[in-house]
Amino acid sequence: MSWRRSLYHTLLWAVALLWFAPVAWIILSAFKTREDILATPPKLIFTPTLQNFVDLFNRNTSFTTQFLNSIVLSVTSVVIAVAVSFLAAYAFSRFKPRGTNFLMFLLLSVRMLPGPAVILPIFLMYAAFGWKDSHVALVLFYAMFSIPFSVWILKGFLDGVSIRYDETGRVNGGSWAHVIFRVVLPQVKPGLIAAFIFNLIFVWNEFLFNFVIGGVRTQNIPYALAVGTYSDGGLNWTFIAALTTIYLVPPVLAIYAFQKYLLVGMTFGTVRGEV
Amino acid sequence: MAALADTAALPPPRRRADSHRGLVFVLLAPVLAFFVVFNTIPLLWLLGLSFHSFSLTSGQPPEFVGFRNYVQLWMGRNNFWGDLQRTFTFVGVGVTIQTLLGVGLGLLFWGSRTMPGRRLALTLLFAPMVLTPVATGTFFRFIYDPNFGALNQILLGLGLPMVDFLGNPRTAFWAVLAVDCWMWTPFMILMTLAALGSVPRAELEAAEIDRLPFRKRFTLVILHHGKFILMLGILLRTIDSFKTLDLIIPMTKGGPGQQTRLVAVExxxxxxxSFNMGFSSAYAVYLLLVSIAMTSIFIFVLNLRRRRG
Structure with missing residues (x-):
C-alpha cells in the first residue's frame, strides 16, 4: 500500500504547489532584472539579482518608515483589541447580561459594511477633530475593527471552559482577577493566538483605511504598494515584486508557526485537541 | 446570535449578571467605549448626513434634502441596481466555487496527517490568503497582460488565440472572479479542515466498521458535526466577498465600462x-441594510439547522 500512499502525498504536494505558483512567480520576479521580467516568452531560468532589494532601500527613503508603521500599527492595535475582547467575551460567556445576543450581532455589523462605508463617517469625524495622520487615532480605529471577530472567537472558546473552574477558584478565596487571568485565561490560549493572528494579518494588509484616515507619517506598505506602483511612468514591476516579496515573509512565517492554532481557532472553541 | 457559539457541553447558568452588575460593567466597558466612539457615533453621523446634500469639494455647508438621496438611488442613479446585481453574481458564483473547491480539497487533505512536509504544504496553500490584496491585484494585471503576461504566453504556446482578459468586457468580470477564487479557496479549505476536526473520531470509526459508503459517511457523520463551522465559513466568505474592493482597484478600477464595478468600488x-458625502452616506445605508438582511438569513438558517440537528 505504500506506493498508493506516496501517490496520494505527491498529489497533495502538486495541489499545494499549483496554488502557490502565482506567488512563486512574484517571488521569482523579485530576483529578475527589468528586462527579464518583461521578457517574452517568460523566463524560468535567469541570473538572479539582488539589485531590486538594494534599490528599495536606496531609492525609496520612506521604505523603512512604512515598514515600521506596518509593524507598529498592526501589533499595537491587535494587542489592544484581543485584550479588551477577552474581557468582554468573559462577561458575555459567564454572566450572559441582558442583550448579549443583540450586542454580539451589533458587533458583527462592523464587519458587514464595505470598507468605504465604514471609513466615510470616521473620515469626517477625524477631519473635524484633527485626528488624521495620527498613529494613536489609526491604532484605535484598527483595534475597533479587530474587536468583533476576536470577541466571537474568544466567546466560543470560553463557552468551552467549564464554569466549575471559576466557581472553585472563587470558593477557595481567589479574587476575580485571579480567576479570570490565572485560571481561565491559560485555558483559552489557542483562541487568543488564533484571534491575534487572523486580525494581525488583516491589519498588516489593510490599505483603504490607511489611505483615507492616515497621512504621510502613518503610511504602511500596502499604501506604498498602491501608490508607488506608478512611479517611472509605467508600472514599476521590479518595485512591486521586491516589496511584495519582503512583505510576504512575516505573515507566511506566522501561518507556518501557528498553523495548528489557526485550525483550532476556526472551530470557534468546539474542538479541544489538535485539528 | 450568541446562541451560535453556545456549543459547549456545559453552558453557564443564566442571569448571573444581576448579582455581579459592577464586574460585568467593568469587563464590558472598554469594548462598549470603543463601540460607541468608533461605531455608534459614526453610524449616526452617516445616517444624518444621508439626508443632506454635501460635497466636500464645493465648500458649501450640508444642505438638508430629506429623502432625495435615497429616492435617487432607488430610481437607479449611477446604475445602483445594476451594480448590486453584479455584486450578487460575484458573491453567489464566487462563494459557491470556493465552497465546492474548498470542501473537495479539504477532504483530500484530511488524511494527510502523516504526509512529509504537511505543515509546509499547507503554508504554501494558505499563502494566497495572506498576500497583500493590493499587490495581488496589481500582479494579476501583469499575469493577465495581453502582450507579455504569463497566461497569454501559455495560451500562445498551446496554439490558442490570445485574450485581453481584463480589457475585454466579456472576460473582465470572470477574470477578476477567478483571482478572488484563487485567493479565497484556501480559506474554505481551512474551514473544512477545522470542520473535519470537530467530528468525533469514535463516530468515524463506527461508520468505517459499518462500511458506510463515502456519500453516507459525508452526509450523516461529517456534515452532521461539521456543518456549523462550514456554514460559518460560508457566512464569513459571503460578507467579505460582498465588500471586495482592494483586489479590483489595482486590476480594473471597475472597468472596462462597468463590467467589474461592484458596489464597494462605486x-x-x-x-x-468625487467627495459626494451625502449621496455616499445614503449609498452606505442601503448597503448596511443589504448586509444585515444577508447575515440575518444566514443566522436564521444556522439556528434552524441546529435545532433540527
Whole structure:
C-alpha cells in the first residue's frame, strides 16, 4: 500500500504547489532584472539579482518608515483589541447580561459594511477633530475593527471552559482577577493566538483605511504598494515584486508557526485537541 | 446570535449578571467605549448626513434634502441596481466555487496527517490568503497582460488565440472572479479542515466498521458535526466577498465600462474621488441594510439547522 500512499502525498504536494505558483512567480520576479521580467516568452531560468532589494532601500527613503508603521500599527492595535475582547467575551460567556445576543450581532455589523462605508463617517469625524495622520487615532480605529471577530472567537472558546473552574477558584478565596487571568485565561490560549493572528494579518494588509484616515507619517506598505506602483511612468514591476516579496515573509512565517492554532481557532472553541 | 457559539457541553447558568452588575460593567466597558466612539457615533453621523446634500469639494455647508438621496438611488442613479446585481453574481458564483473547491480539497487533505512536509504544504496553500490584496491585484494585471503576461504566453504556446482578459468586457468580470477564487479557496479549505476536526473520531470509526459508503459517511457523520463551522465559513466568505474592493482597484478600477464595478468600488469612487458625502452616506445605508438582511438569513438558517440537528 505504500506506493498508493506516496501517490496520494505527491498529489497533495502538486495541489499545494499549483496554488502557490502565482506567488512563486512574484517571488521569482523579485530576483529578475527589468528586462527579464518583461521578457517574452517568460523566463524560468535567469541570473538572479539582488539589485531590486538594494534599490528599495536606496531609492525609496520612506521604505523603512512604512515598514515600521506596518509593524507598529498592526501589533499595537491587535494587542489592544484581543485584550479588551477577552474581557468582554468573559462577561458575555459567564454572566450572559441582558442583550448579549443583540450586542454580539451589533458587533458583527462592523464587519458587514464595505470598507468605504465604514471609513466615510470616521473620515469626517477625524477631519473635524484633527485626528488624521495620527498613529494613536489609526491604532484605535484598527483595534475597533479587530474587536468583533476576536470577541466571537474568544466567546466560543470560553463557552468551552467549564464554569466549575471559576466557581472553585472563587470558593477557595481567589479574587476575580485571579480567576479570570490565572485560571481561565491559560485555558483559552489557542483562541487568543488564533484571534491575534487572523486580525494581525488583516491589519498588516489593510490599505483603504490607511489611505483615507492616515497621512504621510502613518503610511504602511500596502499604501506604498498602491501608490508607488506608478512611479517611472509605467508600472514599476521590479518595485512591486521586491516589496511584495519582503512583505510576504512575516505573515507566511506566522501561518507556518501557528498553523495548528489557526485550525483550532476556526472551530470557534468546539474542538479541544489538535485539528 | 450568541446562541451560535453556545456549543459547549456545559453552558453557564443564566442571569448571573444581576448579582455581579459592577464586574460585568467593568469587563464590558472598554469594548462598549470603543463601540460607541468608533461605531455608534459614526453610524449616526452617516445616517444624518444621508439626508443632506454635501460635497466636500464645493465648500458649501450640508444642505438638508430629506429623502432625495435615497429616492435617487432607488430610481437607479449611477446604475445602483445594476451594480448590486453584479455584486450578487460575484458573491453567489464566487462563494459557491470556493465552497465546492474548498470542501473537495479539504477532504483530500484530511488524511494527510502523516504526509512529509504537511505543515509546509499547507503554508504554501494558505499563502494566497495572506498576500497583500493590493499587490495581488496589481500582479494579476501583469499575469493577465495581453502582450507579455504569463497566461497569454501559455495560451500562445498551446496554439490558442490570445485574450485581453481584463480589457475585454466579456472576460473582465470572470477574470477578476477567478483571482478572488484563487485567493479565497484556501480559506474554505481551512474551514473544512477545522470542520473535519470537530467530528468525533469514535463516530468515524463506527461508520468505517459499518462500511458506510463515502456519500453516507459525508452526509450523516461529517456534515452532521461539521456543518456549523462550514456554514460559518460560508457566512464569513459571503460578507467579505460582498465588500471586495482592494483586489479590483489595482486590476480594473471597475472597468472596462462597468463590467467589474461592484458596489464597494462605486461607493469608494463616490466618497473618496468625487467627495459626494451625502449621496455616499445614503449609498452606505442601503448597503448596511443589504448586509444585515444577508447575515440575518444566514443566522436564521444556522439556528434552524441546529435545532433540527
Amino acid at each position: 461607493l469608494n469612487k463616490q466618497a473618496f474621488e
